[in-house]
Amino acid sequence: xxxxxxxxxxxxxxxxVAGDEVRAGGVSPTPVSRGVPAxxxxxxxxxxxxxxDSVTVATSWFSDVLATGDELEPVAVLRLAxxxxxVFPPLSGWxxxxxxxVHVGSCVQPGGHDLSGRPLGAPxxxxxxxFARESAEAGARGLAVTAVGAPMVADQEIAVxxxxxxxxxxxxxxxxxEVGGLGLLARENTTVLNAALRPAAExxxxxxxxxxxxFLPGVPVLFGRxxxxxMNTEYLRRFPVAALAADVAAALRGAGVxxxxxxxxxxxxxxxxxxxxxIETGLPRRGNGFRNxxxxxxxxxxxxxxxxxxxxxxxxxxxxxxxxxxxxLPDGLSDARRLADGRWAAAVGAATAQPAAEVDxxxxxxxxxxxxxxxxxxxxxxxxxxxxxxxxxxxxxxDGIRTTPVAYLPGNVHRVQVRASGVVQ
Numbered sequence: 001x002x003x004x005x006x007x008x009x010x011x012x013x014x015x016x017v018a019g020d021e022v023r024a025g026g027v028s029p030t031p032v033s034r035g036v037p038a039x040x041x042x043x044x045x046x047x048x049x050x051x052x053d054s055v056t057v058a059t060s061w062f063s064d065v066l067a068t069g070d071e072l073e074p075v076a077v078l079r080l081a082x083x084x085x086x087v088f089p090p091l092s093g094w095x096x097x098x099x100x101x102v103h104v105g106s107c108v109q110p111g112g113h114d115l116s117g118r119p120l121g122a123p124x125x126x127x128x129x130x131f132a133r134e135s136a137e138a139g140a141r142g143l144a145v146t147a148v149g150a151p152m153v154a155d156q157e158i159a160v161x162x163x164x165x166x167x168x169x170x171x172x173x174x175x176x177x178e179v180g181g182l183g184l185l186a187r188e189n190t191t192v193l194n195a196a197l198r199p200a201a202e203x204x205x206x207x208x209x210x211x212x213x214x215f216l217p218g219v220p221v222l223f224g225r226x227x228x229x230x231m232n233t234e235y236l237r238r239f240p241v242a243a244l245a246a247d248v249a250a251a252l253r254g255a256g257v258x259x260x261x262x263x264x265x266x267x268x269x270x271x272x273x274x275x276x277x278x279i280e281t282g283l284p285r286r287g288n289g290f291r292n293x294x295x296x297x298x299x300x301x302x303x304x305x306x307x308x309x310x311x312x313x314x315x316x317x318x319x320x321x322x323x324x325x326x327x328x329l330p331d332g333l334s335d336a337r338r339l340a341d342g343r344w345a346a347a348v349g350a351a352t353a354q355p356a357a358e359v360d361x362x363x364x365x366x367x368x369x370x371x372x373x374x375x376x377x378x379x380x381x382x383x384x385x386x387x388x389x390x391x392x393x394x395x396x397x398x399d400g401i402r403t404t405p406v407a408y409l410p411g412n413v414h415r416v417q418v419r420a421s422g423v424v425q
Contacts, residue, residue: 001050001052001053002017002018002052002053002054002056002352002424003047003049003052003056003216004017004056004250004348004350004352004353005040005043005047005055006247006250006251006344006346006347006349007032007039007040007043007058007059007247008031008059008247008346009031009032009060009064011027011028011039011042011043012027012030012032012039012046013026013028013343013344013347014026014027014046014048014344014347015347015350016047016048016052016351017351022257022348022351022352024341024344024347025046025047025347026043026046026047026048027343028042028043028046029042030042030043032059032064036057036061036204036207036208037208037210037211039059040057040208041211041214044211044214044215045215047215049215049216052216052219053219053220054219054221055212055220055221055222056221056222056223056230056353057208057222057224057350058223058224058246058247058250058346058349058350059223059224059246059247060246060248061204062197062244063244063245065197065200066244068097069097069098069100071200072098072101072193072197072200073102073141073142073196073197073199074102074103074104074138074139074196075103075104075141075142075192075196076106076136076140076142076144076171077090077091077103077106077107077146077188078107078128078132078143078160079107079109079147079148079188080108080109080110080112080121080123080145080147080156080160081109081110081111081120081147081148081184082120082121083108088185089106090108090146091106091192091293092185093293094189094292095293098293101196102193102196104139105131105134105138105140107131109121109123109127109128110123110124111123111147111148112149112150113147113148113149113156115149116364117149117153119156120148122156123156123160128160128163129163129167129168132164133168136170140171141171141195141198141199142171142173142195142196143164143172143173143174144188144191144192144195144196145157145161145173145176145191146176146187146188146191147176147177148184150175150177151177151180151181151182151187151360151361151362152361152362152363154175160175161175172198173195174191174194174195174198175191176188179191179296180296180297180358180359181296181360182296182360185294186294186295186296187296189294189296190241190296190297194239194240194241197241198237198238198240200240201237201243202237204236205221205237208233209221220232220390220424220425222424224243224246224249224250224349225242225249225353225356226243226246226249226297226298226299226300227249227286227298228250228252228253228283228284228300228353229353229354229355229356229357229421230350230356230390230424231243231389231390232355232389232390232425234388235388235389242297244295244299248275248277248300248302248346249299249300249349250346250347250349250350250353251266251268252266252277252278252283252284253282253283253284253349253353254344254346254349255324255326255342256279256282257282257349257352258341258342258344258345258348259322259324259337259339261322262279262280262281262282263278263279263280263281264278264279264322264323264324265277265319265324266323267312267324267325267330267333268326268327268345269309269325269326269328269329269330270328271327271328272306272307273305273306273307274304274312274327275303276302276303276312276316276319277302277303278301278319284300284301285301286298286299286300286301287302288301298358303315309330309331309332310332313333316336317332317333323336323337324336324337324339324342325338326339326342326343327342354391354421354422355386355389355421355422355424356386356389356419356420356422357386357388357419357421358382358417358418358419359381359382359416359417360415360416360417361415361416361417362413362414362415362416363378363413363414364412364413371403375403375414375416375418378418379401379418379420382418382419382420383396383397383398385420386420386421386422387422390424391421391423391425392422392423392424392425395422395423396420397420397421398419398420399419399421400417400418400419402415402416402417402418403415404416404417
């Protein structure tokens with residue numbers, strides 16, 4: 001039996017899945033603002049715990065951190081690019097409270113690759129190492145490395161990580177090509193945020209493990225992701241940014257499960273505020289997500305509303321298909337389907353989620369095996385990632401491959417997007 005746990009400002013809720021049976025569990029009033037360990041302990045105390053095989057936690061905590069800046073750690077930002085005179089230097093457009101929380105210093109070194117895959121320069125490894133060491137002495141808890149063109153050619157990012165690991169091993173390195181995204185600024189922002197979250201994610205993972213062991217010793221712990229999939233604790237430690245909006249994504253997924261629908265508009269409304277999103281083939285439709293700073297994560301595509309439920313209803317009415325409501329019925333949606341157990345939707349989404357991973361690459365004139373061979377290598381990378389996220393190796397599979405020629409560039413250039421999934425260990 002799998003146990004899903006949803007923790008947010010309203011408290012904790014649990015749900016269990018056993019085979020094809022899905023049922024709501026307990027409710028706890030302890031909000032996540034009192035700390036994830038306290039909220040989780042209260043939720044587990046009220047949860048059914050017989051024959052539990054795994055615990056998946058979907059929480060608003062990571063999104064709350066981004067809103068407040070609390071728990072973020074200072075990091076150093078290294079960009080590998082053609083020039084240090086960019087119109088948009090690192091951390092451009094960040095809110096002051098976030099920038100002040102994370103920024104120790106930034107450095108632009110020659111490097112990166114252009115849109116045809118040609119190198120723009122070679123990083124000075126001694127200068128990189130000097131910057132890393134000086135940043136660590138100034139209090140940096142991590143190094144975020146972003147190279148222009150890294151989704152095409154990641155060699156320079158990897159080389160920087162190797163030299164820093166070898167000669168400054170106490171400074172964790174986050175690489176942008178592993179975090180994902182094509183655009184430089186959004187990819188860099190996501191890389192910086194990931195690096196700033198890693199120390200807190202380490203503490204959180206240890207605390208969650210300790211609380212689960214109080215109730216369910218040795219049971220595997222998993223965490224919800226921004227795409228309504230899940231990841232194991234080690235993946236969270238390395239890529240905590242993947243947990244942003246995990247509670248919202250889980251709620252969208254869980255609403256579809258409870259309603260028995262794969263395609264629907266989902267509305268959550270508490271009488272004064274809420275959001276609307278959409279599930280397609282059982283998963284949240286994707287949007288641009290956070291805009292300040294802009295991130296490269298494909299977060300759930302949401303429309304939020306303050307005190308005007310009618311405005312939210314008007315947006316929903318413009319969308320085709322059935323409408324499912326979690327919570328109260330907003331004005332203008334009196335004929336929508338309200339789920340009696342809707343407040344457990346995110347817990348259900350967590351309990352029914354499976355590991356997934358995505359890889360987004362640009363292939364420039366593959367040197368061996370042609371485009372097909374290069375696509376196979378990207379697919380293999382996605383399979384490796386989903387296994388590292390917690391899928392059983394024999395269950396890992398490629399769900400979809402999208403190959404798009406990049407017509408405006410010379411040569412044989414393709415964008416390749418691969419999604420893989422599996423069954424939890």
